[in-house]
Amino acid sequence: xxxxxxxxxxxxxxxxxxxxxxxxxxxxxxxxxxxxxxxxxxxxxxxxxxxxxxxxxxxxxxxxxxxxxxxxxxxxxxxxxxxxxxxxxxxxxxxxxxxxxxxxxxxxxxxxxxxxxxxxxxxxxxxxxxxxxxxxxxxxxxxxxxxxxxxxxxxxxxxxxxxxxxxxxxxxxxxxxxxxxxxxxxxxxxxxxxxxxxxxxxxxxxxxxxxxxxxxxxxxxxxxxxxxxxxxxxxxxxxxxxxxxxxxxxxxxxxxxx
Amino acid sequence: xxxxxxxxxxxxxxxxxxxxxxxxxxxxxxxxxxxxxxxxxxxxxxxxxxxxxxxxxxxxxxxxxxxxxxxxxxxxxxxxxxxxxxxxxxxxxxxxxxxxxxxxxxxxxxxxxxxxxxxxxxxxxxxxxxxxxxxxxxxxxxxxxxxxxxxxxxxxxxxxxxxxxxxxxxxxxxxxxxxxxxxxxxxxxxxxxxxxxxxxxxxxxxxxxxxxxxxxxxxxxxxxxxxxxxxxxxxxxxxxxxxxxxxxxxxxxxxxx
Numbered sequence: 001x002x003x004x005x006x007x008x009x010x011x012x013x014x015x016x017x018x019x020x021x022x023x024x025x026x027x028x029x030x031x032x033x034x035x036x037x038x039x040x041x042x043x044x045x046x047x048x049x050x051x052x053x054x055x056x057x058x059x060x061x062x063x064x065x066x067x068x069x070x071x072x073x074x075x076x077x078x079x080x081x082x083x084x085x086x087x088x089x090x091x092x093x094x095x096x097x098x099x100x101x102x103x104x105x106x107x108x109x110x111x112x113x114x115x116x117x118x119x120x121x122x123x124x125x126x127x128x129x130x131x132x133x134x135x136x137x138x139x140x141x142x143x144x145x146x147x148x149x150x151x152x153x154x155x156x157x158x159x160x161x162x163x164x165x166x167x168x169x170x171x172x173x174x175x176x177x178x179x180x181x182x183x184x185x186x187x188x189x190x191x192x193x194x195x196x197x198x199x200x201x202x203x204x205x206x207x208x209x210x211x212x213x214x215x216x217x218x219x220x221x222x223x224x225x226x227x228x229x230x231x232x233x234x235x236x237x238x239x240x241x242x243x244x245x246x247x248x249x250x251x252x253x254x255x256x257x258x
Numbered sequence: 259x260x261x262x263x264x265x266x267x268x269x270x271x272x273x274x275x276x277x278x279x280x281x282x283x284x285x286x287x288x289x290x291x292x293x294x295x296x297x298x299x300x301x302x303x304x305x306x307x308x309x310x311x312x313x314x315x316x317x318x319x320x321x322x323x324x325x326x327x328x329x330x331x332x333x334x335x336x337x338x339x340x341x342x343x344x345x346x347x348x349x350x351x352x353x354x355x356x357x358x359x360x361x362x363x364x365x366x367x368x369x370x371x372x373x374x375x376x377x378x379x380x381x382x383x384x385x386x387x388x389x390x391x392x393x394x395x396x397x398x399x400x401x402x403x404x405x406x407x408x409x410x411x412x413x414x415x416x417x418x419x420x421x422x423x424x425x426x427x428x429x430x431x432x433x434x435x436x437x438x439x440x441x442x443x444x445x446x447x448x449x450x451x452x453x454x455x456x457x458x459x460x461x462x463x464x465x466x467x468x469x470x471x472x473x474x475x476x477x478x479x480x481x482x483x484x485x486x487x488x489x490x491x492x493x494x495x496x497x498x499x500x501x502x503x504x505x506x507x508x509x510x511x512x513x514x515x
Contacts, residue, residue: 058416078422088417092435092512102421105431133512146417153421 003189004032004055004157008064011050024050026216027064030208032157037183037190039204041197041246043254047215048193052161055191056082068156078102081150085162087142089134095145096121096130102153120148124178140171147179157189164199176202177231184228197246201225202234207246212253219249300482305489308482318471322490325467328384329456332391333449340399341441347400348407348437349429358404361397369394370458382463387456394455395448402448406440407433439506439513446502453495 010027025047032038042048053059055066057076066073068080081102089098096117103113121130124144134142143163150158160179164172180203183190194200200207201223209219223242225233233239265273282302288294289301300308312318347354372393373386380386410433418432460469468487475483507514 056416056420058419076416076419078420080420082417082420084413084417086413088411088413090414090417090432090435092438092510101418101431105418105422105424105427135512149421159420 001034002031002067003034003036003069004191005067005070006030006032006051006055006064007067009051009054009061009066010063011047011054011059012062023214025054026214028215028217029064030217030220032189032191035187035189036206037180037192037204038206038208039192039194039200040208040210041194041200041250042210042215043212043250044195045213046210046253047213048195048210049161051210051215052082052159052191052193055157056080056159058082078106078153079156081153081155081158083143083146083150083158083160083163085165087134087139087146087166089142089145089149091134094131094133095126095137098134098145099148099152101149106153116152117148120152121145123151123182124148138171140167140175143167143175144178147182151182151186151188155188157191160190160192162194163192165194172199173231179203180229195250197243197250198234201239201242201246202229202231209246209249210253212256218253221246297479298481300480300485304482305485308480309486309489312471312483312486316471321467321471322494325456325460325469325491326494328387328459328467329391329449329452331384332388332456333395333452335388336392336396336399337445340396340403344400344403344441345407345429345434345437347404348409349433354404354408358401361400365397365401367393367397369455373459373462377463382465387459387464387467390459391452391455395452398448398451399444402444403437403441406437406444409440410436439510442502442506442509446499446506449498449502450495453491457491 006028008027008029009025010023011025012021012023015021028051040048040051050059054061055073057073057080073080089095090101093101096114099117099120100113103116108116118130121127124147126141126144126148129137129141134145137145146163147160164175167175176199182188190203192200192203194203204223207219207221207223208217209221210216211218221242225236225238285299286302289296289299290303296304343357347357369390373390376386376389380389414432414436415428418428423431456467457469457472460467461473464470464473468491472484472487475481475487
């Protein structure tokens with residue numbers, strides 16, 4: 001069954017004065033099954049973040065519509081949790097209060113929401129940092145908190161917009177394993193935007209490749225690697241073959257736009 | 259000296275105290291050495307003697323109290339209205355579009371130039387003094403608070419929406435706490451400005467307060483008392499500044515660098 005349906009969603013940005021509007025996203029159609037993990041792979045500026053933000057309800061589509069469980073998306077809401085590339089923890093709240101933010105908005109009692117938040121802090125490996133402020137934490141830990149904050153709300157779908165883009169390679173690899181581990185345990189529907197081919201393959205059961213601006217869906221490739229996936233899978237023959245294929249796809253797009 | 263090289267805390271204090279000492283020394287040499295006529299500038303020693311006389315004989319403590327009350331009263335009044343208005347303007351753009359042009363214009367109206375009008379309207383009582391402080395600080399506060407509230411990072415607001423926040427909740431739980439340290443800093447700064455307005459208000463048509471004492475002393479050519487009054491204002495300003503800074507650090511531990 002489809003969790004999320006993107007039906008002909010496109011985006012035009014209005015031009016200034018006399019200039020023509022610019023197209024950021026060609027109408028895209030995409031179905032995401034329940035408990036699926038899909039990555040959207042594309043070169044910078046291809047409109048993949050725009051697509052994700054439309055699903056989140058943070059931007060409106062110029063055409064088409066998004067359905068979550070059959071109901072059209074009209075604005076942002078707690079049913080679509082989001083993790084951003086920039087660090088978006090609330091600096092005035094401690095780690096535990098950040099994770100509990102969504103539950104507080106929903107009016108969950110304090111003891112109960114702190115229980116849930118503590119459990120999630122532990123899940124993402126932040127035990128012992130509950131009462132720290134975000135600025136006291138490394139970038140990787142802040143993104144762990146952001147993931148926990150989105151998941152503590154128990155959303156129908158988790159949207160991630162290049163969440164590890166600002167992290168160094170080693171941290172990035174650890175974060176990928178952590179998120180994949182959570183997905184394997186919790187069975188969430190996930191839509192993950194990235195420009196990193198290896199990341200796209202390692203995380204996903206399906207990689208959707210987008211073309212250079214104006215973005216359109218160029219390929220939709222199933223990743224049949226087994227679960228659980230250890231990081232060593234990145235050097236397996238099947239992984240490398242898939243990577244070669246996707247690198248070619250993306251390379252053509254980067255050359256078209258660079 | 260290397261550019262931007264930090265100074266140790268004890269060295270910083272001794273440098274700071276050092277300049278105060280140098281300043282008083284130059285003043286002492288100029289006056290006690292007879293380089294400046296006594297009529298124009300009292301020596302530090304005369305100033306201290308006059309100050310002592312003011313406090314013990316002339317009941318200057320009462321004037322200081324009155325002045326503090328006027329500043330705090332006018333300022334609290336201005337802040338009480340400026341806070342909600344500034345927050346509304348910062349959060350809601352139509353409200354900002356409605357008030358901002360007028361407030362921008364009004365902030366350049368010099369508060370001291372209103373004194374004759376205010377005397378006409380409110381007499382020479384306390385109301386007039388409070389109104390001068392109010393006019394001097396209100397418009398500045400409103401604009402700066404609006405900018406502080408509106409200056410929130412867009413992605414923090416987006417994050418709140420995806421966590422299920424309503425519009426009202428975004429204002430109360432994101433815009434407000436986000437701007438709070440900056441608003442506290444704005445209050446500290448504008449309170450400093452309010453001190454300059456109160457003295458001007460007291461120079462004209464007043465029978466009490468530090469400003470009133472200064473005009474009286476001018477008539478008697480008592481520069482020692484005038485300088486003492488000015489120093490008292492400076493000291494009170496410094497103390498209130500310290501209190502504000504201390505409170506801000508206690509209230510917003512997450513904001514300090």
